[in-house]
Amino acid sequence: MKRTLVTLHVNGATWEVAVRPHDTLALALRDGCGLTGTKIGCDMGTCGCCTVLVDGRPVLSCLTLALEAEGARIETIEGLAGAERLHPVQRAFAECGGSQCGYCTPGFVMTSVALLRDNAAPSREEIKAAIAGNLCRCTGYAKIVDAVEHAAADLRAASTGATPPTGGRGDSGGDQDDAGIHGRRQPAAARR
Amino acid sequence: MMILPEFELLRPRSVPEAVAAARAARGRFDFLGGGTDLLCNYKWGINVQPTVISLRHIAELRARTNGSVGGGVTLAELEGDEDFLQDFPAFRRTLARLASPLIRQTGTLAGNVLVDTRCIWLNQTQFARAALGHCLKADGPECRVVKGSTDRCYANYSGDLAPVFMVYGATVRLAGPQGERVLPLSAFFALDGIRRNVKAKDEILVSLDLPADARTLRASYQKFRVREAWDFPELAVAAAARLDGDRIEELHLVANAVASIPLWMEDLARGYVGRTLDDATIDAIANDMTRAVSPVRATLLPPSYRKQMVGVMTARALREIRGDATAA
Numbered sequence: 001m002k003r004t005l006v007t008l009h010v011n012g013a014t015w016e017v018a019v020r021p022h023d024t025l026a027l028a029l030r031d032g033c034g035l036t037g038t039k040i041g042c043d044m045g046t047c048g049c050c051t052v053l054v055d056g057r058p059v060l061s062c063l064t065l066a067l068e069a070e071g072a073r074i075e076t077i078e079g080l081a082g083a084e085r086l087h088p089v090q091r092a093f094a095e096c097g098g099s100q101c102g103y104c105t106p107g108f109v110m111t112s113v114a115l116l117r118d119n120a121a122p123s124r125e126e127i128k129a130a131i132a133g134n135l136c137r138c139t140g141y142a143k144i145v146d147a148v149e150h151a152a153a154d155l156r157a158a159s160t161g162a163t164p165p166t167g168g169r170g171d172s173g174g175d176q177d178d179a180g181i182h183g184r185r186q187p188a189a190a191r192r
Numbered sequence: 193m194m195i196l197p198e199f200e201l202l203r204p205r206s207v208p209e210a211v212a213a214a215r216a217a218r219g220r221f222d223f224l225g226g227g228t229d230l231l232c233n234y235k236w237g238i239n240v241q242p243t244v245i246s247l248r249h250i251a252e253l254r255a256r257t258n259g260s261v262g263g264g265v266t267l268a269e270l271e272g273d274e275d276f277l278q279d280f281p282a283f284r285r286t287l288a289r290l291a292s293p294l295i296r297q298t299g300t301l302a303g304n305v306l307v308d309t310r311c312i313w314l315n316q317t318q319f320a321r322a323a324l325g326h327c328l329k330a331d332g333p334e335c336r337v338v339k340g341s342t343d344r345c346y347a348n349y350s351g352d353l354a355p356v357f358m359v360y361g362a363t364v365r366l367a368g369p370q371g372e373r374v375l376p377l378s379a380f381f382a383l384d385g386i387r388r389n390v391k392a393k394d395e396i397l398v399s400l401d402l403p404a405d406a407r408t409l410r411a412s413y414q415k416f417r418v419r420e421a422w423d424f425p426e427l428a429v430a431a432a433a434r435l436d437g438d439r440i441e442e443l444h445l446v447a448n449a450v451a452s453i454p455l456w457m458e459d460l461a462r463g464y465v466g467r468t469l470d471d472a473t474i475d476a477i478a479n480d481m482t483r484a485v486s487p488v489r490a491t492l493l494p495p496s497y498r499k500q501m502v503g504v505m506t507a508r509a510l511r512e513i514r515g516d517a518t519a520a
Contacts, residue, residue, distance in 0.1 A: 133292030
């Protein structure tokens with residue numbers, strides 16, 4: 001089937017990817033941009049593994065057509081970490097044991113980042129409600145909720161310049177808005 | 193991985209453009225809202241069409257004004273509309289318990305109202321359905337749930353918003369090749385799992401509109417599902433009443449997810465107008481609702497259990513409307 005050249009703005013870089021009308025955003029990110037941090041789990045909108053941020057909102061990339069994402073600002077797990085340090089949410093997942101096999105983790109992290117941008121101090125119930133669309137078969141969720149709580153505290157501390165309440169777990173991570181965006185890349189040739 | 197089948201994607205910018213595109217496709221198309229229902233069905237190979245017409249880029253469908261909600265408004269947008277939720281509070285919990293937060297980010301009002309009926313025989317992979325022998329709704333000669341039925345599909349309606357809009361007295365605005373028409377949402381659905389409603393294939397659900405006096409109704413939506421996130425309802429009850437003290441001045445009831453459409457219980461509800469909303473009346477209405485429904489084995493839980501639970505959910509809804517603290 002005929003492919004269309006679509007411009008995707010991903011993690012601050014602009015990509016041109018040749019996609020078919022029925023290609024999902026998840027496929028375009030993984031195969032077209034080579035950003036394989038976005039995982040495909042159930043591929044039916046149930047598990048949340050494929051969550052990316054589209055214009056700041058957490059979206060299931062397995063149920064979003066790539067053509068429909070044209071012009072939007074897309075953030076994937078690769079866009080969060082700086083060159084030498086993790087995003088505070090990623091670091092909290094690692095330190096709190098919120099990630100075991102790790103397959104669902106990119107989706108949880110992206111959902112959590114979106115939550116913490118809207119709500120800097122969510123309660124445990126609010127965290128549980130926010131991640132209700134993400135499934136994990138390893139952790140049992142308690143440590144994931146712990147991780148989001150810790151990340152929230154770290155981000156609040158970083159924004160006020162205070163020492164994180166869970167000090168000793170590494171650097172403060174900085175403000176979330178500048179913590180993750182890579183430099184603008186050159187347009188890449190389409191792989192597909 | 194679930195691969196989408198090939199289709200042509202059209203992206204009209206206005207309702208007339210979308211209607212024209214639908215007409216040109218001569219019935220061999222689907223409208224795409226959020227995609228959280230349609231694309232899943234396509235991945236399962238269920239009733240795939242060669243053309244998909246995306247409605248995401250039509251500003252008119254995203255409009256929200258005083259009591260009017262465009263069909264393209266996402267569930268998350270509605271969930272975040274505090275003015276709307278203040279006016280129609282039954283939607284607050286309904287939206288919070290609808291699908292999952294991620295589905296709600298892209299799922300739309302029209303998509304939920306028009307959600308395709310579901311069935312344990314239907315919503316499976318092409319491979320599984322072929323092994324089972326297909327069914328009337330997709331590629332087969334007869335219904336597998338009600339054996340021998342060759343003219344009616346018994347798949348289950350699974351939307352959550354339509355019942356609440358119905359008890360609030362909403363109307364639905366449709367746009368098609370013949371222009372616009374408005375009809376009560378209570379008259380919108382047609383009791384068949386394939387046909388589902390009276391909307392013509394090339395008509396677009398533009399908006400649902402709530403009457404001004406709906407704000408004075410007290411309403412409740414009680415939903416039963418297996419998991420507290422993502423799952424479709426196994427059964428639900430929507431109720432709305434206008435009370436004068438304890439006396440019922442107006443009553444509307446819908447039994448949901450126990451048939452191929454939300455069941456509008458107009459006659460049953462009318463019989464209780466003028467009565468006092470006491471425990472005896474609530475029990476009587478709950479028993480009548482239980483007797484009025486006949487679910488079939490199209491979902492996970494046994495029909496007999498779902499039938500009994502309709503009464504339980506009816507009582508909970510009415511107690512919440514009455515103001516009982518522990519009703520919900």
